[in-house]
Amino acid sequence: MGCECSKLSLCCYDSVQSGQVPEPNVADNENDTEVGGLPAFRDYTYDQIKVATSGFAVENIVSEHGERAPNVVYKGKLDSQMRIAVKRFNRSAWPDARQFMEEAKAVGQLRNQRLANLLGCCCEGEERLLVAEYMPNDTLAKHLFHWETQPMKWVMRLRVALHLAEALEYCTSKGRTLYHDLNAYRVLFDEEGNPRLSCFGLMKNSRDGKSYSTNLAFTPPEYLRTGRVTPESVTYSFGTLLLDLISGKHIPPSRALDLIRDRNLEMLTDSCLEGQFTNDDGTELVRVATRCLQAEPRERPNPKSLVAALLPLQKETEVPSHALMGIQHSTASLPLSPLAEACVRKDLTAIHEVLEKLGYKDDEGAATELSFQMWTNQMQETLNSKKKGDAAFRHKDFSTAIDCYSQFIEVGTMVSPTVYARRSLSYLMTDLPEEALNDAVQAQVISPVWHIASYLQAVALFVLGRENEARVALNEGYVLETKKNGS
Known part of the structure; x- marks a missing residue:
């Protein structure tokens, strides 16, 4: 790292004990990130989506989750040549067609460059399909945990953190405070290499609304007690994402907090980041992550506070994301x-x-x-x-x-x-x-x-x-x- 681990550990530990992420005193800048040129949300027919995905061809599968009730995501292309991602829910999900349509239309009103936006849906018979913008450059999980050519740079990790916080802030400003199962697979990269938050997580993924299908070690403590997702639960999940960015691996929050309390940041920080950041920047990001992971929900910062805390950490803002990511631009x-x-x-x-x-x-x-x-x-x-x-x-x-x-x-x-x-x-x-x-x-x-x-x-x-x-x-x-x- 670009600082001495002992100094980082001590400084970080002290700030966690005494500091809160400050509430920002900045103007609302959500209009700066509105997206132009995207079509309005619309209903698609099943046949239109079937043609766009070449009959839901296996070759077009992007991802699928779950063994008993998989929700498969396909890539496709509309007649207009616009590339799309299609989420096809399991037949047991969303039995109430009206509820599905209402949820989809509400999410479809959102338009922001920090989101992989929802373009439309299909509700015919037992079919429940969502149509979103297609993001061609893989997920954060791929770039963090399974990289092939180069690890993600520190400045890019900070950019990912900020963009995700801005996405959550925008959604909150529009009344969508809940995001289901926020994790590194929900973060996608567009053609420019910029990180976007998948709109699919803004809708619950089954009729019972279960949101945390991952290891219980990463689940907000209040969810284990109540089974309900709250805005503070989303902040907790954001904290686990910050740990992913810091460590380059999916580390349980309890383990990370133990390392911070023991002043052992060397074990927490990705060794690939050596020499890429200063003591102050490392301390601040760990402090923000720790505040997000507080056991008491009311002690966690809201999205606007997160944006305010992450904005001053940004470096090399003039360098495009595709250059930082090593992505071929065109x-x-x-x-x-x-x-x-x-x-x-x-x-x-x-x-x-x-x-x-x-x-x-x-x-x-x-x-x-x-x-x-x-x-x-x-x-x-x-x-x-x-x-x-x-x-x-x-x-x-x-x-x-x-x-x-x-x-x-x-x-x-x-x-x-x-x-x-x-x-x-x-x-x-x-x-x-x-x-x-x-x-x-x-x-x-x-x-x-x-x-x-x-x-x-x-x-x-x-x-x-x-x-x-x-x-x-x-x-x-x-x-x-x-x-x-x-x-």
Whole structure:
């Protein structure tokens, strides 16, 4: 560490014994963090969400919790190309449809850049689904406990603490004082590498409202007595998150408080942080964590007090989060493949060469299905239309290719992402970018992890002038391509 452990231990212990986190005397700045450009909360149909998640494909699962009653989170993409996270509740959760809708709509009114905001919901039959902004850069748990390239820097840990406190302060100002099961898995990182608090925790996760499904050692003491969540319980959980940030591991609060009382901060502090912070900063963060973990709920600070205490600790505020996190910010600096570069250049001829050379290699199981179907006259005609389309595509007769591929698709007996990809490029060649985008999306619905589909979406979006969405699709294609190539 950047200070002597004995000094930090003594100073910290003294401050814990005598000091309170002060109530702030600052203006309410919640309007500074309002989010513009997000769509209003809306109801989605089950079919819309099913299409967006490629039929709730296993490849799109982001996380799932619990063995007896799992609530699964999927990633997906709307027709507008906006990426989303979908939480699908277990069928035994939320039996009261009206209560679910009321809760979802209340949370959906919140809009803040410190939250992964709720965009909508679906309540059809027994289905209970939440739709939120998608955060592509993993969870705090991943970056703290399971990092691969570099541990999280001290200044970034302080930024995470502040942003979470600001998220809780905003929610409290809007009347949402309760947050269920606040932990490192509820903290997500957006495209810029900024930490966001998941909106899913603002709704209880089952009909009985249980919120603390983790080890009892991390549960607020009053919850063990009453079984109820209070705003002070949320502060306690925030304190356990501060311990995670300080130690780089999930340490029980009782153990941490023992180390503080014994003036043994060396055992508490992450060894990866050596030399990164001063004695005063380390002392203050431990003091804030300790106040959050007080056994008596009324002695814990409220979110506004936490913001006031954490704000002066911030360092290197001009450095963007993605730089501190070591996150690749955009595809501009990525070593793009020839196909990705062709998409950026909108070089349709080069893309045609790639698709022609690739053939139908990525159509999983398609060849086997075709061989079994050839005995019917209808299927023979269907195959002939596909063969005619392939010949036209090869000779760059794209209007004919569109007609022949359309005949193949309309029969509907066989599904081929490659046919959709080829018709997509054919539409681009004939100056029909909207149709091209629709086909590229359909190719991804059939094959969710196929990078070609994402790249074709990117080039269609580039042609349509939707630059930001095109970059997102391009980055998605890059990620899928590198995973496929094992690099």
